[in-house]
Amino acid sequence: MSEYILEVNNVSKIIYTDKCKKSKGVSDKPQGTSRILDNVSFTLERGKITAIVGKSGSGKSTLLSIVSGIDAPTTGNVKLIGENYYKLSKRKKAEFRNRNIGILFQNYHLIPELTCEENIRMPLCFSSDSNDNPRIDEWMNAVGLYDKKKLFPRQLSGGEQQRTAILRALVNKPQILFADEPTGALDSKTGRQIMEFLVAYTHRSNMTIVLVTHDMEIAGMCDRQIELADGSVVG
Amino acid sequence: MDGKRMSKNSVLTKITLFLKLYRGKKAENIILLLLYTLLSSAISMVLLVQENNSVLIADGISKGGFSETEKMSMLYDSTENILGIIVVITLFAGVAGVMCLIHFRNHELMKSMVILRTYGMNEKDILYKALADALIYGIISCFFGYVIGYGLFKGFSRDILGAGYIMGAVSGYSVLIFGKLLVFMPVLIILCNLYTDLAIVNRPIVEVLYERNAEISRRRLNGRTDDEGKLAKYIIDSRYAAIALCVFIMLYAFAAFHIDGAAFKALMIMAAFIFAFSYILFKLFFRLFVDRVRNNKALHTLRDITRCFMCARKRRDILLACVISMGTVLICIVSNIRFNISGILRSAYQDNMGYSILVRCDDYEDRVNVREALKEMKIGYTSAYSKLMDYSDLAGIEEPDDGGKFWALVIDEGTDDNTHFRVPEHGVVVESYFAGRCGLMEQGGSYGDIQGNQKYNVQANNGQISDEYFNSEQGNNRQKKSEQGQSEQMNIEQDIKLFGGHISSWQLSDTDQYLSLVNYNVMINYNDWKLGIDEEWSPIFLIDASKLQEKMIADAVSDYDCHIESASGLIDEISQLMKDYMRIIAVTAATLILVISSVFYTLIRKDLISRRTELYMYRVFGATGSQADMVVFGEYIIIALVSSVVVTVAVLIIGELYFYYGLHKHFPFSVPILLITAGTAMIFIFVCCKAAGFISRKGAGVQVIRDE
Numbered sequence A: 001m002s003e004y005i006l007e008v009n010n011v012s013k014i015i016y017t018d019k020c021k022k023s024k025g026v027s028d029k030p031q032g033t034s035r036i037l038d039n040v041s042f043t044l045e046r047g048k049i050t051a052i053v054g055k056s057g058s059g060k061s062t063l064l065s066i067v068s069g070i071d072a073p074t075t076g077n078v079k080l081i082g083e084n085y086y087k088l089s090k091r092k093k094a095e096f097r098n099r100n101i102g103i104l105f106q107n108y109h110l111i112p113e114l115t116c117e118e119n120i121r122m123p124l125c126f127s128s129d130s131n132d133n134p135r136i137d138e139w140m141n142a143v144g145l146y147d148k149k150k151l152f153p154r155q156l157s158g159g160e161q162q163r164t165a166i167l168r169a170l171v172n173k174p175q176i177l178f179a180d181e182p183t184g185a186l187d188s189k190t191g192r193q194i195m196e197f198l199v200a201y202t203h204r205s206n207m208t209i210v211l212v213t214h215d216m217e218i219a220g221m222c223d224r225q226i227e228l229a230d231g232s233v234v235g
Numbered sequence B: 001m002d003g004k005r006m007s008k009n010s011v012l013t014k015i016t017l018f019l020k021l022y023r024g025k026k027a028e029n030i031i032l033l034l035l036y037t038l039l040s041s042a043i044s045m046v047l048l049v050q051e052n053n054s055v056l057i058a059d060g061i062s063k064g065g066f067s068e069t070e071k072m073s074m075l076y077d078s079t080e081n082i083l084g085i086i087v088v089i090t091l092f093a094g095v096a097g098v099m100c101l102i103h104f105r106n107h108e109l110m111k112s113m114v115i116l117r118t119y120g121m122n123e124k125d126i127l128y129k130a131l132a133d134a135l136i137y138g139i140i141s142c143f144f145g146y147v148i149g150y151g152l153f154k155g156f157s158r159d160i161l162g163a164g165y166i167m168g169a170v171s172g173y174s175v176l177i178f179g180k181l182l183v184f185m186p187v188l189i190i191l192c193n194l195y196t197d198l199a200i201v202n203r204p205i206v207e208v209l210y211e212r213n214a215e216i217s218r219r220r221l222n223g224r225t226d227d228e229g230k231l232a233k234y235i236i237d238s239r240y241a242a243i244a245l246c247v248f249i250m251l252y253a254f255a256a257f258h259i260d261g262a263a264f265k266a267l268m269i270m271a272a273f274i275f276a277f278s279y280i281l282f283k284l285f286f287r288l289f290v291d292r293v294r295n296n297k298a299l300h301t302l303r304d305i306t307r308c309f310m311c312a313r314k315r316r317d318i319l320l321a322c323v324i325s326m327g328t329v330l331i332c333i334v335s336n337i338r339f340n341i342s343g344i345l346r347s348a349y350q351d352n353m354g355y356s357i358l359v360r361c362d363d364y365e366d367r368v369n370v371r372e373a374l375k376e377m378k379i380g381y382t383s384a385y386s387k388l389m390d391y392s393d394l395a396g397i398e399e400p401d402d403g404g405k406f407w408a409l410v411i412d413e414g415t416d417d418n419t420h421f422r423v424p425e426h427g428v429v430v431e432s433y434f435a436g437r438c439g440l441m442e443q444g445g446s447y448g449d450i451q452g453n454q455k456y457n458v459q460a461n462n463g464q465i466s467d468e469y470f471n472s473e474q475g476n477n478r479q480k481k482s483e484q485g486q487s488e489q490m491n492i493e494q495d496i497k498l499f500g501g502h503i504s505s506w507q508l509s510d511t512d513q514y515l516s517l518v519n520y521n522v523m524i525n526y527n528d529w530k531l532g533i534d535e536e537w538s539p540i541f542l543i544d545a546s547k548l549q550e551k552m553i554a555d556a557v558s559d560y561d562c563h564i565e566s567a568s569g570l571i572d573e574i575s576q577l578m579k580d581y582m583r584i585i586a587v588t589a590a591t592l593i594l595v596i597s598s599v600f601y602t603l604i605r606k607d608l609i610s611r612r613t614e615l616y617m618y619r620v621f622g623a624t625g626s627q628a629d630m631v632v633f634g635e636y637i638i639i640a641l642v643s644s645v646v647v648t649v650a651v652l653i654i655g656e657l658y659f660y661y662g663l664h665k666h667f668p669f670s671v672p673i674l675l676i677t678a679g680t681a682m683i684f685i686f687v688c689c690k691a692a693g694f695i696s697r698k699g700a701g702v703q704v705i706r707d708e
């Protein structure tokens, strides 16, 4: 097994901005395309928290979705826990995501039809080996969700929703957690609480976190910062 | 062993999870369940009626009374064919509607499904979801649908045929029909679910979560070889699910219903034609009006916003318009049959028989007066003489052992363009029984084997053959005679004398005369034979007249010693039978209308919900609630307006073409019914809009506050 948990090699993302792409085909037509990520390469070690920072529109979300396996790069490859992720079959990808990856979004993306507890338990339904996590109640108690477990997402506050999303991301004990501005929609106090919880959990369980933020205070709580500008790593 | 139990367990947890997702979709699921039930009740009812009829006819044949049974089966066959086709249409439309509703319901779950995917759901799990759906909803609806369908069948049969005509309650076929249904509904539900869910599952995750298009990555992913094998790829693609659904319904329709392949084919061609026609027309409309106006006009009123939306969703709107017009055309045809059946039958009769009234002079001398009276009214006619003759009157024909009598018809003059009673020069037209008795066929072969194995259905009308409406349904593959065939036949030399004349060429007629007012065993030309027509012959006049003229003629000839027979009575009898069947069709049509209205309602409501923020914004900036709603409704109302105009024109043209070329007959559509249907289609969509608006506004009060 490789010593790095995440290896990003020469990842580029090109999108077509012009409507003419359909008639002209995929030929090199610089005017119609725009390069959101330009040869991004970096590696991450296990057990560390890394912040991707940069101005709005610099390509942070795009990079995060590529390394977390929900969007494919145009060129380059991504190695997650030693596996070349985008070379896996669809079935293997799904299994890999379920077992090893947790994802958090800025607007939580809880499933509105499921209650708080059901949302948290959802990833368990798709895991092939263990079908239960005995510590869910304990965790919910720890983050103060135990009383609210029968409520639906729309009945929860923003902080509660994000805590639900965090427990959902952690329920399968992933090795790496990706978070796109996890505190972006919360006030600074609630945001800090969430970050403290994540930092504590990481240190306890040797999980790796990659998060995107533009909040310098939160970036300061991380072990390492990667700065993006116009789709390239600058620091 | 342990692993197996574990995976079984996980399938169950998955299914429970999927069913939990439906928690927020109670209304949709109830509507769906209702529609499934209606669909299965309509299907089971029709299958039961058809099965019962075929049992009845088989029963009748075994009990003897052949000709009566034949007549009955002929009527049943033709009505059943119409019934079968309408039900197959309903089946298609109903399935399309159900598919739309399932699509809408599943589509609203798209975000949830995508989140499930980020946490490890894969394509196989979609199958579990479809299975859960099919097992629960499919089986419930099957059961209730069959019960309702059976009740309807019993009710109708009792009304139409009397209590004694219903076959046993739990006979073999009713169990079989339930079995058919039990296969149909779950498979339908599974395929419909697969169609949308596979499309959702194959969508790139970022596309949904970040609402950005990810076309490149999709293309790239497709380029990669999936090591799960090619088969999986074929099964996975939702288009294959759609094709599988079509094939499945087609097979089911042919296997389960008694439908006439030719009529079905013609119908399919018509549907494809209407679709293509309206597609092109709407495309043109959008290019000419919507696009141009948008490019040349700035935004001034709320109506301009509607137009912008129509531009943005052109493809959807064009498709919607096509569907509306096809639906309206269908309803138009059905309502024409429903409300104008005797008109249609009457003109079909006139076209096929060439006349609708027969004036028979009881007094030989009155023929001159009647002729004068008709000429005065400028009504065209074919005059003839009819007589019941003895076989012994035929010179040159060996008298059959048992003597007997036959009907002779001598055609005198035709002042109308009726070709049905035209006999070729020096020819005769004989009916098969007569031909058989008089040896007017080659020895050894049956009547039909004069030339090879061809069986001729001859009516001497200048090489143009019109097969009879009611006979054409009978399914005996009677071959139509080509013009070439006719000339060949003319060359047959027969050394036979008939009525003292020498026949050099002759023709045989196989025409069944069930529905004809005048019967004949042999038909000849007056001019060719110069028979001594005397008072023993009764002069008859065959007239093609409308119902109005019928009365006039009756008045005109009332002074003379003659009587009138008209096809009206016969037509009334048939149309009554058809109307009874129409009540069965009405149930399927009601299903159809319910399906369509719920699809529309759901479509518009979905639009209102997904554009709630936008509508809220209009209101924030000063529009009233109904003004804001009009932005959404405008789109649908314009579509409805355009498609009902198109429909009116299309039906007028295509309907005539179809009946004229497809069925070789003229089935006139009643224009008022056409206009009413087109108008109703518009009002219907307007009402759907209003209902959706009303209900969503009632619900909106609570939801707007607690929205992200």
Ligand SMILES: Nc1ncnc2c1ncn2[C@@H]1O[C@H](COP(=O)(O)OP(=O)(O)O)[C@@H](O)[C@H]1O
Binding pocket: A015, A036, A054, A055, A056, A057, A058, A059, A060, A061, A062, A063, B212, B213, B214
């Ligand atoms: N699918 C897409 N289509 C068009 N533009 C895109 C797409 N994806 C990303 N972009 C553009 O790429 C840039 C980077 O976006 P993003 O990664 O969301 O930035 P960040 O998260 O750092 O604010 C933005 O300018 C955005 O407009």
Ligand SMILES: [Mg+2]
Binding pocket: A060, A061
């Ligand atoms: Mg972002």
